[in-house]
Amino acid sequence: MAVSWSNIQTEVEKAVLKYLDAKDEDRDAKSFWKDVMTCYGVEARSVGAFEERVKVYGRSGVAKIDYFAPRKFLIEHKSRGKDLDDAYRQALDYFDALSDDIKPQYIIVSDFARIRVYDLLAKGEEKMTEFALEDFPQRIRSLAFFAEEEVREYKPEEHIDVRAVRVIGKLHDALKVSNYKPEHLPRLLTRLVFCFFADDIGIFEKNAMRRYLEEHTKSDGGDIGNKLSNIFDVLDTPDGTAGSENVRQAGMDDTLKSLPWVNGGMFAGHIDVVFGTKEIRDMLLKCMEFDWAYVSPAIFGSMFQSVMNEKERHDLGAHYTSETNILKVINGLFLEELKAELEVAATNKERLNALWDKIAAITLLDPACGCGNFLVVAYRELRAIENEIIRRIHGREDKRSAAHAASHGRLDLGDVKLETISRLSVERMYGIEIDSFPAEIAKLSLWLIDHKMNMELGKIFGKPFKKLPLTEAPHIVQGNALRLDWESVVPKNKLTHILGNPPFLGHHLQSHEQKEELENTLHNLPSVGVMDYVSAWYVKAAEYIQGTQIRCAFVSTNSISQGEQVGILWGDLLFPLGMKIQFAHRTFRWSNEATGKAAVYCVIIGFGLESKKRPVLYEYADIRGDAREVFAKNINPYLVDAADVIVRNRRVPMCDVPAMQYGSKPTDGGNLILSDEEKGDLLRKEPAAEKYVRRFLGADDFLNSEKRWCIWLVDAKPDELRRLPEIMRHVELVRVFRSISKAAATRDYPHPTLFRQITQPDKDFILVPRHSSENRRYIPFGLFSQDNIVADSCMAVGGATLYHFGVLESEMHMSWMRAVCGRLESRYRYSKDIVYNNFPWPETPTEAQKKAVADAAQEVLDVRKKYPTATLADLYDPNTMPTDLLKAHKTLDKAVDVCYGIKGFKGEPERLEFLFEQYKELTITKVV
Ligand SMILES: C[S@@+](CC[C@H](N)C(=O)[O-])C[C@H]1O[C@@H](n2cnc3c(N)ncnc32)[C@H](O)[C@@H]1O
Known part of the structure; x- marks a missing residue:
């Protein structure tokens, strides 16, 4: 250049x-x-x-x-x-x-x-x-x-953060191979990374450490460990700055002498010396080739964490929570409000000072802080606002001269000292983290961001500014947040906000200890077994903030705002503790597409004791896309703008409609179930068995037009059976299978001819698959005669009419289902006790209205038949759904809306508001 x-x-x-x-x-x-x-x-x-x-x-x-x-x-x-x-x-x-x-x-x-x-x-x-x-x-x-001469090709390459961390990964491996004590590795790497940053971001003289290692160590790496120890010792030794006594030995090399006293505990305490190898030396120098000034402390922390885990390492890019997602939490919690106040304050000094007081008081706790990325981003944003306040307070009114002055570093400090002008401190950042390594990184990252923001502050006045030795330290406590008393980490009268991304773990994935922690935190409520681990953080936070104005916001799996978990978390625990939802992001996808890592479906819930007049609800029409901001009247625990109602498990329908039942469960080792081919074989050998072979309807069979059959011997007479040896061979296999079952009830079940649980409807029925893709606007249901056997992957409403089918297939019921059903990963999990039994059916539809629904429902079935080679999965994929089928559904939706006395809604949120209101009224007027 x-x-x-x-x-x-x-x-x-x-x-x-x-x-x-x-x-x-x-x-x-x-x-x-x-x-x-x-x-x-x-x-x-x-x-x-x-x-x-x-x-x-x-x-x-x-x-x-x-x-x-x-x-x-x-x-x-x-x-x-x-x-x-x-x-x-x-x-x-x-x-x-x-x-x-x-x-x-x-x-x-x-x-x-x-x-x-x-x-x-x-x-x-x-x-x-x-x-x-x-x-x-x-x-x-x-x-x-x-100014760059070199022309680069358009070919994706790794971001600097990823590249930097990869090299640290190699350094980590080289140390491990050299038998460096694993328990000292996190500490050593954290110190080294601090030095890498320090070398490039102005804590050390530019590249001081790199030069020192290059010039003063042997190329075979034999003495690298001793030199590193020297550096760490020097960094831990007072040098006469900040009122300290200079206790550094005379005769020190000039470069070593130039290194500052860092303090803050970063270099305190002995860790094993590295007995260097050539590889370790090369790796170290390679790490220092990066310009760490361009590495983001926020993103870097999570990736650095994954260095320790070789399985995660190959997928580095996947292991950071993107800033966009962190900002969703922080924006809702305080940042947007502060930015709006800054805008209103303009250059009014009184207002700017009032805002400054406010941000100077902000104290944050992340009770599952990992590498501290939420705290880092929050601190950076708060400091950026503070820097802007300072710029405005010390700047001039006239825009042109202000810009000129700022760019020349001429803003006037007056009597104020740069060292004391900032009123924000990492000391107000609190974290709890169970693992020691991320807890160390959290401290490091907060120091680094503090330094970066100090440099930014310095630029406003045209003076370089670094705060060394470190005198302020963030409070990152290593411990189990569910076993610790949070008051012992930070007294609640000091705290203003709680935030973070506590671990999500469904009940199958929880360890014994985690189950115990969850049960204890949720006070051993009866159905605690269905709860996600993350719910414990909600309860701990809600209990901790009693009597305060502390606001909280957590990223969580969306399962806590769906299905059964809502009743337990909100109905039994958070509502009684006075919690209100202050803002929320409805389900969005949290993933790193590039790595092909499984996506997580998340929500963000902001809550506290104070009710907000117009809580903001962020809705995602496309869960991979951007949110739309809606001012709600009230956000309920299903994250819907509607009354705070809880939809609990209900054994029978709330309205006057036929009951829904689970399908029958064979527990037969597959011996009563036949493929098309097996059915053909059986009937060729034993034509008389035909009357005992029935179509078997599982969710996959139904949605993907697959045909399976089952041996159904409910009414079979013993003498007939004995004349069917092939059938009896299957029965014998069932007997053997059950006899070795772990479950006593299965072993003791005395009927090998029969399914283990039989719930087959005795009338024609509506078939409802229990799980269905979340991509479908309408889950396809079917109407079948009673001689088809319903598998336990489906449910059935026996004795239902076309009218019932029409209402269940309508947008009204689908919206309800989407709002209250649980999920299996992201797929809908339809449950009879939550979704069906609580569904508010039209109260008093006229016969004419019911007929209109039945006619429209028939039209849906007729249109499906026009595509005999397409499966229901094909027909209901939103990308391939035929227009006539969509049209038939729309007509049905209208007919159903009319039964509720409604002409239509502006969108799903309005429809849900209506449905929750209906539900609320029905639960008041009907026997619960
Ligand atoms: C989903 S991560 C979020 C961390 C960080 N904010 C991020 O985005 O990378 C959850 C963190 O909680 C920590 N954790 C898990 N169980 C914990 C517990 N019982 N107490 C404290 N921290 C815990 C994990 O080690 C992990 O660092």
């Missing part, structure tokens, strides 16, 4: 002043970018071209890219105030239209006021950076690629 960074900065400052008031794309955009590129020592016409023509798919004519540098970047510029998201979408259209060999790595969009840079090879939220024009001088490195 021909020009130095300081030159670029000076030139950019001038350019910023020149374009501070620019508005019009046509008039100024071209000259603006020409000038900016000149600042980087680049001539616009030598790298690319303005108004590059491109043919965009699906659009007539030819479009023009504002500026395009092949294989490097493209710029889409708009007039001031225009939507940058639109500009980005437009740029992406151009990107798509460019051939692969010239596609750029970066897209820049701007409206003069803001500049946004997208790195298309970066992952997650690291992808986009945005800054105001005034901040451009401080953000010149965001456009560093302007």
Whole structure:
């Protein structure tokens, strides 16, 4: 690069002043970018071209890219105030239209006021950076690629965080192979990582440690351990700063002498010396080749954690909670409110000071903090607001001169000292973590983010600022959050918020100890066995915050807001403790697509004792997409804008409708069930067995048009049976299978001819699969005659009519099901006791209305028959559902709505509000 960074900065400052008031794309955009590129020592016409023509798919004519540098970047510029998201979408259209060999790595969009840079090879939220024009001088490195000579190919490569952690993984392995004590490894790696950062982010003189190791250690690595020990000792020895006595030995090497006293416990205490090898030395130096200034402490922590786990290691990118998701928690809890207050405060010093008081009081606890990423992001955001307050309080009213002053580091500190100006401290960050290694990383990451934010603060006044030795430490307690008294970690009168992502574990996955902890925390309620482990954090938090205004928010599996768990968690525990939902994100997908790791379906619930007037509900039309913000009247535990009702298990239907039953359970080792082929074989050998062979209807058989059969001997007479040796062979196999069962009741069951549990309806019935894909808008149900045998993967409503079928197949019932049913992973788990027995049926439909429903239901069945080769899975896949079938369903939906006296709803939330209201009324008026 021909020009130095300081030159670029000076030139950019001038350019910023020149374009501070620019508005019009046509008039100024071209000259603006020409000038900016000149600042980087680049001539616009030598790298690319303005108004590059491109043919965009699906659009007539030819479009023009504002500026395009092949294989490097493209710029889409708009007039001031225009939507940058639109500009980005437009740029992406151009990107798509460019051939692969010239596609750029970066897209820049701007409206003069803001500049946004997208790195298309970066992952997650690291992808986009945005800054105001005034901040451009401080953000010149965001456009560093302007000055890069080398042209990169558009081929995805790993993000710096992942690459850095991979090398640490190798260092970890090299240490392990050298028999370094495993119990000292976490501590050693944490110290080393601190040093890697310190070398690059201004805690040490730039690359001091790297130079020291390169120059003072033998290339065979034999003395690397001793040198590291020296470094750690020096970092732990007072050097005369901050009022300390200088107790460092004379005669120390200059580089060692330049290392600061770090304190804070980071380098205190003995850990085993590394007896170095060449490999260890090489790995160490390799780690230091990265510019750690670009590694994010928030993301890095979780990945660093996975270094210790070799299984997770190969999949590093998957092991971090993205900032987008962390911010969902923090935004709802306090950040959006604070940002809004900052906006209102503008430059009003009184208001700014009041806001400052408020943020200075914020004290956070993450009771399952892992590597501290929630605390790190929260602290960073709070410090960013504080820095802005400071900038405004010490800045000038006039925008132009303020920008100029800021970029020259001329804001006036007055009598205030940089060391004491910030009122926020990592001391207000509390965490509980069961594992020691992540707890160490949490402390490290908080220190690092504190340092980064101090540097940002320094920049406001044009003075470098580092706070060393470390005197303030975050309070990360290693322990079991469910066994610890949280008061012993932080007294509740000090705390303002609780947040985090406590572990989700369904009851099958919980260890014996975890089950015990859950039971104890949930006070041994009878059905505690169905609860997810995460629910214990809700109860602990709710008990802890009694008598306070502390607000809480946790990311959790969505299972806690569905099915049976809701009644136990909210009905029995949280409502009696006075908890209200203050904001919530409905189900969204939490995954890292790139790694193919199983996705988790999450919700975020913000709660506390205070009821919010207009709690915000974030809804996801597409669970992989962005949320839509809705101001609710009340958010109930199903995360629906409706009354706080609890839908509990109910043995019989609340309304006057036929009962639903589980299907029959064979417990036969497969000996009573036949494939099509086996049925053919059997009947060829024994034609008289035909009357005992029935169609067997499991959920898969029904949805995927598979045919299975079963030997059904309910009415078989003994003498007849004895004349059917093939059938009796099957019966004998059933007997043997049951005789060796672990369950006494199965062993003792005296009828090998029969299914172990028989619940077959004696009338025609509606078939309901118990599990069904969440992608289906309508779960297909079926109508069958009683001679078809219902398997236990389905349920049946015997004696049901077409009207019943119509109502169950309607949007009204489907919405209800989606809101209250449980899930198996993400699939719907239909339960008769929660979904069916509690469903509020139309109260007094007229005969004509019922007939309209029955007719519309018949039409649905008739349309299905028009596609004899398609399975129900094909017909009800939203991507392949035939239009006539969808139309028939829509007609049915309307007919059912009419039975409720409703003409339609604006959307599912309104429909659910109605249904919960109906449910509430019915539970009051009917016998519960
Ligand atoms: C889902 S992780 C979240 C951690 C971190 N916030 C993140 O996103 O990576 C849950 C954390 O809780 C910790 N944990 C599990 N059981 C715990 C317990 N009983 N007490 C305290 N921490 C626990 C785990 O070790 C893990 O670090």
